[in-house]
Amino acid sequence: MNNVARTTRRKVLKVLGAGAVGSVLLSGSASAEKSFGNGNGIGAFLNDKAELKKPPIWDDGISDQRGEGTVEVEVGTLTSMVPPFEEGPFAFAPRVVKVSPGTTVKWVWTGNPWESAPPGIPVPPGAPWPHDVASLEKIGGTYKFASDMFLAGNDKSFEYTFEEVGTNLYFCHPHGYPFHDNSGFDYNLVGMRGAVLVRDD
Numbered sequence: 001m002n003n004v005a006r007t008t009r010r011k012v013l014k015v016l017g018a019g020a021v022g023s024v025l026l027s028g029s030a031s032a033e034k035s036f037g038n039g040n041g042i043g044a045f046l047n048d049k050a051e052l053k054k055p056p057i058w059d060d061g062i063s064d065q066r067g068e069g070t071v072e073v074e075v076g077t078l079t080s081m082v083p084p085f086e087e088g089p090f091a092f093a094p095r096v097v098k099v100s101p102g103t104t105v106k107w108v109w110t111g112n113p114w115e116s117a118p119p120g121i122p123v124p125p126g127a128p129w130p131h132d133v134a135s136l137e138k139i140g141g142t143y144k145f146a147s148d149m150f151l152a153g154n155d156k157s158f159e160y161t162f163e164e165v166g167t168n169l170y171f172c173h174p175h176g177y178p179f180h181d182n183s184g185f186d187y188n189l190v191g192m193r194g195a196v197l198v199r200d201d
């Protein structure tokens, strides 16, 4: 195995979800300089250095669904990635939704496996991946909204009603964690992140 392959495999192990259940693969990379979650701009959150996605990450615009009572967002939608990975089930779709105050957003877990997953990753090809939804914003040390960790394809969903005008950034822990810290997760290069814009105009 040459250096490039070795580096790539290490990255794959690090970023694709093994950290959800153990931190052993995440050690040795703590660095405050690669913490991109502090920006309050949507673009800063969705277009940062997620190295396993083709730039720009946020290329599908804003899904304007103002006036709807309930809006659905898929969890684990297939998304294009950089070679040699082709595409993987590591996106929220729509990535950014604009809704009215009082709207309930319902995240629905898809059943997409990762068909092109290379050997050696924690989840074998064809198997479902775990995803969750967690708000970037914390209130009193607790996520403003957060789901449980569900395996894709188990007909799971999570709902949250957004009452106040504002910008709500969120991520999937194993595939989009935006910080280097001691949480047991680590900054994730896949960039599985999204936003709910609540607007009353």
Ligand SMILES: [Cu+2]
Binding pocket: 090, 130, 131, 132, 172, 173, 174, 175, 176, 192
């Ligand atoms: Cu995920």
